[in-house]
Amino acid sequence: MLFRNFCRSIFVGLPIGVTFLDTVGYVARVEGVSMQPVLNPGAKNSDYVFLSRWSVREYDLKRGDIVSLISPKDPNQKIIKRVVALEGDVVSTLGYKNQYVKVPEGHCWVEGDHTGHTLDSNTFGPVSLGLVNAKAVAIVWPPERWQNLETKLPDHRRPITRSI
Template sequence: MGALSKLSQWRTLAREAAERTAILAKFLCILHVTNTYICTPTLVYGPSMLPTFNLTGDVLLVENLTVWMGKVRPGDVVLVRSPENPRKTVSKRILGMEGDRVTFTIDPKNSNRCQSVVVPKGHIWIQGDNIYSSHDSRNFGPVPYGLIQGKVFFRHTWNPHQA
Protein backbone atom coordinates (compact mmCIF):
# COMPACT_ATOMS: atom_id res chain seq x y z
CA MET A 1 0.00 0.00 0.00
CA GLY A 2 2.95 2.33 0.59
CA ALA A 3 4.02 1.92 -3.03
CA LEU A 4 0.54 2.90 -4.30
CA SER A 5 0.56 5.96 -2.04
CA LYS A 6 3.96 7.07 -3.40
CA LEU A 7 2.77 6.46 -6.99
CA SER A 8 -0.31 8.58 -6.31
CA GLN A 9 1.88 11.38 -4.92
CA TRP A 10 4.10 11.27 -8.03
CA ARG A 11 1.04 11.43 -10.30
CA THR A 12 -0.33 14.41 -8.37
CA LEU A 13 3.05 16.13 -8.54
CA ALA A 14 3.37 15.41 -12.29
CA ARG A 15 -0.17 16.71 -12.94
CA GLU A 16 0.56 19.91 -10.99
CA ALA A 17 3.86 20.41 -12.87
CA ALA A 18 2.08 19.93 -16.21
CA GLU A 19 -0.63 22.45 -15.24
CA ARG A 20 1.96 25.05 -14.20
CA THR A 21 3.95 24.46 -17.38
CA ALA A 22 0.78 24.98 -19.44
CA ILE A 23 0.05 28.25 -17.60
CA LEU A 24 3.61 29.45 -18.24
CA ALA A 25 3.38 28.47 -21.92
CA LYS A 26 0.07 30.37 -22.30
CA PHE A 27 1.59 33.43 -20.62
CA LEU A 28 4.61 33.36 -22.93
CA CYS A 29 2.34 33.00 -25.97
CA ILE A 30 0.25 35.99 -24.89
CA LEU A 31 3.44 37.98 -24.24
CA HIS A 32 4.79 37.08 -27.69
CA VAL A 33 1.54 37.98 -29.48
CA THR A 34 1.26 41.26 -27.56
CA ASN A 35 4.88 42.21 -28.22
CA THR A 36 4.79 41.22 -31.90
CA TYR A 37 1.36 42.39 -32.99
CA ILE A 38 -0.02 44.92 -30.52
CA CYS A 39 2.45 46.89 -28.40
CA THR A 40 6.23 46.82 -27.89
CA PRO A 41 8.33 48.60 -25.25
CA THR A 42 11.70 49.94 -26.39
CA LEU A 43 14.53 52.06 -25.04
CA VAL A 44 15.80 55.00 -27.07
CA TYR A 45 19.05 56.86 -26.92
CA GLY A 46 20.96 59.34 -29.03
CA PRO A 47 20.64 62.99 -30.04
CA SER A 48 18.60 62.66 -33.25
CA MET A 49 15.19 63.22 -31.63
CA LEU A 50 16.16 66.00 -29.20
CA PRO A 51 14.21 67.76 -27.70
CA THR A 52 11.30 65.32 -28.16
CA PHE A 53 13.26 62.47 -26.54
CA ASN A 54 16.16 62.67 -24.12
CA LEU A 55 19.67 61.47 -24.98
CA THR A 56 19.16 58.41 -22.74
CA GLY A 57 16.60 57.00 -20.36
CA ASP A 58 13.41 57.21 -22.41
CA VAL A 59 11.20 54.14 -22.63
CA LEU A 60 8.74 54.21 -25.53
CA LEU A 61 5.62 52.18 -26.07
CA VAL A 62 5.16 51.46 -29.75
CA GLU A 63 1.89 50.15 -31.14
CA ASN A 64 1.74 48.13 -34.34
CA LEU A 65 -1.94 48.21 -35.31
CA THR A 66 -1.87 51.73 -36.79
CA VAL A 67 0.91 50.71 -39.18
CA TRP A 68 -0.91 47.55 -40.29
CA MET A 69 -4.06 49.55 -40.95
CA GLY A 70 -2.09 52.10 -43.00
CA LYS A 71 -3.03 54.95 -40.67
CA VAL A 72 0.37 56.56 -39.95
CA ARG A 73 0.56 60.20 -41.03
CA PRO A 74 3.08 63.03 -41.29
CA GLY A 75 3.94 64.22 -37.79
CA ASP A 76 3.79 60.73 -36.28
CA VAL A 77 6.91 59.44 -34.55
CA VAL A 78 7.63 55.89 -35.67
CA LEU A 79 10.06 53.10 -34.95
CA VAL A 80 11.69 52.00 -38.22
CA ARG A 81 14.07 49.19 -39.10
CA SER A 82 17.17 50.97 -40.40
CA PRO A 83 17.45 50.71 -44.20
CA GLU A 84 21.25 50.65 -43.80
CA ASN A 85 21.57 48.16 -40.93
CA PRO A 86 18.67 45.69 -40.49
CA ARG A 87 19.81 44.86 -36.94
CA LYS A 88 19.21 48.45 -35.87
CA THR A 89 15.97 50.33 -35.28
CA VAL A 90 15.61 54.09 -35.29
CA SER A 91 12.92 56.42 -34.03
CA LYS A 92 12.11 59.31 -36.37
CA ARG A 93 9.25 61.61 -37.32
CA ILE A 94 7.36 61.09 -40.59
CA LEU A 95 7.60 64.22 -42.73
CA GLY A 96 6.10 62.84 -45.93
CA MET A 97 4.04 60.00 -47.31
CA GLU A 98 3.98 58.61 -50.85
CA GLY A 99 3.26 61.36 -53.37
CA ASP A 100 4.19 64.20 -50.98
CA ARG A 101 6.83 66.75 -51.98
CA VAL A 102 9.34 67.18 -49.16
CA THR A 103 11.80 70.08 -49.06
CA PHE A 104 14.78 69.70 -46.77
CA THR A 105 18.10 71.35 -46.01
CA ILE A 106 20.86 69.18 -47.43
CA ASP A 107 23.55 70.02 -44.85
CA PRO A 108 22.09 72.25 -42.10
CA LYS A 109 25.47 72.55 -40.33
CA ASN A 110 27.30 74.06 -43.31
CA SER A 111 24.78 75.60 -45.70
CA ASN A 112 21.19 76.62 -46.28
CA ARG A 113 20.91 74.78 -49.61
CA CYS A 114 17.61 73.00 -49.96
CA GLN A 115 16.42 70.16 -52.11
CA SER A 116 12.95 68.84 -52.89
CA VAL A 117 11.95 65.25 -53.54
CA VAL A 118 8.67 63.52 -54.22
CA VAL A 119 8.24 60.49 -51.96
CA PRO A 120 7.77 57.43 -54.19
CA LYS A 121 4.88 55.00 -53.94
CA GLY A 122 5.13 52.65 -50.94
CA HIS A 123 7.65 54.85 -49.12
CA ILE A 124 7.82 57.48 -46.37
CA TRP A 125 10.22 60.33 -45.63
CA ILE A 126 11.57 60.35 -42.07
CA GLN A 127 13.74 62.84 -40.22
CA GLY A 128 14.92 63.32 -36.68
CA ASP A 129 13.69 66.39 -34.81
CA ASN A 130 17.32 67.47 -34.25
CA ILE A 131 18.30 68.13 -37.88
CA TYR A 132 21.87 68.93 -36.86
CA SER A 133 22.50 65.46 -35.47
CA SER A 134 20.25 62.99 -37.23
CA HIS A 135 20.99 60.29 -39.78
CA ASP A 136 17.72 59.99 -41.68
CA SER A 137 16.05 60.17 -45.10
CA ARG A 138 18.27 63.14 -45.99
CA ASN A 139 21.13 60.61 -45.93
CA PHE A 140 19.54 57.36 -47.14
CA GLY A 141 16.46 58.58 -49.02
CA PRO A 142 12.83 57.49 -48.76
CA VAL A 143 12.16 54.45 -46.57
CA PRO A 144 9.91 51.56 -47.67
CA TYR A 145 6.66 51.50 -45.71
CA GLY A 146 7.34 47.87 -44.81
CA LEU A 147 10.25 48.89 -42.57
CA ILE A 148 7.95 50.73 -40.16
CA GLN A 149 7.70 48.66 -36.98
CA GLY A 150 5.23 50.79 -35.09
CA LYS A 151 3.99 54.20 -34.02
CA VAL A 152 5.14 55.71 -30.73
CA PHE A 153 2.18 56.46 -28.47
CA PHE A 154 3.74 56.83 -25.03
CA ARG A 155 7.06 58.00 -23.59
CA HIS A 156 8.31 57.53 -20.05
CA THR A 157 11.57 59.04 -18.88
CA TRP A 158 13.29 56.47 -16.72
CA ASN A 159 16.18 57.43 -14.47
CA PRO A 160 17.71 54.43 -12.67
CA HIS A 161 19.36 56.76 -10.15
CA GLN A 162 15.95 57.90 -8.88
CA ALA A 163 14.65 54.37 -8.34
Protein backbone atom coordinates in the same frame (compact mmCIF):
# COMPACT_ATOMS: atom_id res chain seq x y z
CA MET B 1 2.38 18.84 -9.39
CA LEU B 2 3.83 22.32 -8.90
CA PHE B 3 6.22 21.79 -11.80
CA ARG B 4 3.37 20.64 -14.06
CA ASN B 5 1.28 23.73 -13.20
CA PHE B 6 4.31 25.93 -13.90
CA CYS B 7 4.86 24.27 -17.29
CA ARG B 8 1.16 24.58 -18.13
CA SER B 9 1.25 28.31 -17.27
CA ILE B 10 4.24 28.83 -19.54
CA PHE B 11 2.66 26.73 -22.29
CA VAL B 12 -0.47 28.94 -22.23
CA GLY B 13 1.09 32.29 -21.25
CA LEU B 14 4.01 32.40 -23.64
CA PRO B 15 1.97 32.32 -26.87
CA ILE B 16 -0.42 34.93 -25.46
CA GLY B 17 2.50 37.19 -24.51
CA VAL B 18 4.22 36.79 -27.87
CA THR B 19 0.96 37.48 -29.70
CA PHE B 20 0.41 40.62 -27.60
CA LEU B 21 3.92 41.94 -28.28
CA ASP B 22 3.69 41.13 -31.99
CA THR B 23 0.19 42.54 -32.51
CA VAL B 24 -0.47 45.28 -29.95
CA GLY B 25 2.88 46.75 -28.96
CA TYR B 26 5.79 46.86 -26.56
CA VAL B 27 8.00 49.21 -24.55
CA ALA B 28 11.42 50.13 -25.93
CA ARG B 29 14.33 52.26 -24.79
CA VAL B 30 15.21 55.24 -26.99
CA GLU B 31 18.94 55.89 -27.26
CA GLY B 32 20.76 58.84 -28.79
CA VAL B 33 20.08 62.49 -29.45
CA SER B 34 18.40 62.38 -32.87
CA MET B 35 14.89 63.01 -31.48
CA GLN B 36 15.81 65.71 -28.96
CA PRO B 37 14.15 67.66 -27.42
CA VAL B 38 11.00 65.49 -27.65
CA LEU B 39 12.78 62.29 -26.60
CA ASN B 40 15.84 62.05 -24.35
CA PRO B 41 16.03 65.78 -23.55
CA GLY B 42 18.69 65.23 -20.88
CA ALA B 43 22.13 63.80 -21.52
CA LYS B 44 21.94 61.32 -18.61
CA ASN B 45 18.63 59.51 -18.97
CA SER B 46 16.97 57.57 -21.75
CA ASP B 47 13.25 57.65 -22.37
CA TYR B 48 11.24 54.47 -22.65
CA VAL B 49 8.31 54.68 -25.07
CA PHE B 50 5.31 52.49 -25.81
CA LEU B 51 5.50 51.45 -29.45
CA SER B 52 2.12 50.52 -30.90
CA ARG B 53 2.26 47.93 -33.66
CA TRP B 54 -1.52 48.03 -33.88
CA SER B 55 -1.59 51.66 -35.07
CA VAL B 56 0.61 50.98 -38.14
CA ARG B 57 -0.81 47.62 -39.19
CA GLU B 58 -2.40 49.18 -42.31
CA TYR B 59 0.41 51.73 -42.87
CA ASP B 60 -2.02 54.56 -42.10
CA LEU B 61 0.63 57.11 -41.10
CA LYS B 62 0.20 60.84 -40.60
CA ARG B 63 2.69 63.63 -41.05
CA GLY B 64 4.21 64.26 -37.63
CA ASP B 65 3.89 60.68 -36.33
CA ILE B 66 6.94 59.36 -34.50
CA VAL B 67 7.64 55.88 -35.80
CA SER B 68 10.01 52.99 -35.21
CA LEU B 69 11.46 51.44 -38.32
CA ILE B 70 14.17 49.13 -39.53
CA SER B 71 17.16 51.21 -40.61
CA PRO B 72 17.63 51.19 -44.39
CA LYS B 73 21.41 51.37 -43.72
CA ASP B 74 21.57 48.47 -41.24
CA PRO B 75 18.71 45.93 -41.19
CA ASN B 76 19.81 44.78 -37.71
CA GLN B 77 19.13 48.22 -36.24
CA LYS B 78 15.82 49.86 -35.35
CA ILE B 79 15.59 53.65 -35.46
CA ILE B 80 12.97 56.12 -34.32
CA LYS B 81 12.11 59.15 -36.46
CA ARG B 82 9.29 61.58 -37.29
CA VAL B 83 7.27 61.22 -40.51
CA VAL B 84 7.72 64.49 -42.44
CA ALA B 85 6.16 63.58 -45.80
CA LEU B 86 3.99 60.86 -47.29
CA GLU B 87 3.75 59.36 -50.76
CA GLY B 88 3.14 62.03 -53.40
CA ASP B 89 4.46 64.88 -51.22
CA VAL B 90 7.36 67.01 -52.40
CA VAL B 91 9.84 67.74 -49.63
CA SER B 92 12.75 70.17 -49.46
CA THR B 93 15.72 68.10 -48.31
CA LEU B 94 18.51 69.00 -45.92
CA GLY B 95 21.67 67.82 -47.65
CA TYR B 96 20.26 64.91 -49.66
CA LYS B 97 21.61 64.41 -53.20
CA ASN B 98 18.57 66.25 -54.65
CA GLN B 99 17.27 69.53 -53.20
CA TYR B 100 13.65 68.45 -53.72
CA VAL B 101 12.26 64.93 -53.62
CA LYS B 102 8.81 63.66 -54.53
CA VAL B 103 8.11 60.78 -52.15
CA PRO B 104 7.29 57.69 -54.25
CA GLU B 105 4.25 55.48 -53.77
CA GLY B 106 4.59 53.13 -50.79
CA HIS B 107 7.23 55.32 -49.12
CA CYS B 108 7.54 58.12 -46.57
CA TRP B 109 10.17 60.71 -45.64
CA VAL B 110 11.43 60.50 -42.04
CA GLU B 111 13.66 62.85 -40.08
CA GLY B 112 15.02 63.18 -36.58
CA ASP B 113 13.98 66.29 -34.64
CA HIS B 114 17.60 67.20 -33.83
CA THR B 115 18.62 68.41 -37.29
CA GLY B 116 22.28 67.78 -38.05
CA HIS B 117 22.62 65.08 -35.38
CA THR B 118 20.60 62.37 -37.06
CA LEU B 119 20.78 59.76 -39.81
CA ASP B 120 17.45 59.99 -41.57
CA SER B 121 15.91 60.35 -45.03
CA ASN B 122 18.28 63.24 -45.70
CA THR B 123 20.99 60.54 -45.65
CA PHE B 124 19.23 57.49 -47.12
CA GLY B 125 16.25 58.93 -49.01
CA PRO B 126 12.58 57.93 -48.91
CA VAL B 127 11.80 54.91 -46.73
CA SER B 128 9.59 52.01 -47.73
CA LEU B 129 6.46 51.79 -45.57
CA GLY B 130 7.30 48.09 -45.15
CA LEU B 131 10.21 49.09 -42.90
CA VAL B 132 7.90 50.90 -40.44
CA ASN B 133 7.02 48.53 -37.61
CA ALA B 134 5.45 50.68 -34.86
CA LYS B 135 4.28 54.14 -33.83
CA ALA B 136 5.56 55.74 -30.62
CA VAL B 137 2.47 56.83 -28.70
CA ALA B 138 3.67 57.67 -25.18
CA ILE B 139 6.69 58.08 -22.95
CA VAL B 140 6.24 55.56 -20.13
CA TRP B 141 9.52 55.97 -18.23
CA PRO B 142 10.88 57.84 -16.31
CA PRO B 143 7.69 58.69 -14.38
CA GLU B 144 8.31 62.45 -14.40
CA ARG B 145 8.20 62.33 -18.23
CA TRP B 146 4.93 60.37 -18.61
CA GLN B 147 3.09 61.87 -21.56
CA ASN B 148 1.40 61.06 -24.83
CA LEU B 149 3.48 61.94 -27.87
CA GLU B 150 1.86 64.50 -30.14
CA THR B 151 1.50 64.08 -33.86
CA LYS B 152 2.96 67.41 -34.89
CA LEU B 153 5.24 68.63 -37.59
CA PRO B 154 7.49 71.69 -37.23
CA ASP B 155 6.39 74.47 -39.60
CA HIS B 156 9.84 74.65 -41.19
CA ARG B 157 9.67 70.95 -42.19
CA ARG B 158 6.27 70.84 -43.85
CA PRO B 159 6.18 69.38 -47.38
CA ILE B 160 6.19 71.92 -50.23
CA THR B 161 3.23 70.22 -51.90
CA ARG B 162 1.02 67.60 -50.35
CA SER B 163 -0.77 64.69 -51.83
CA ILE B 164 -4.43 64.32 -50.99
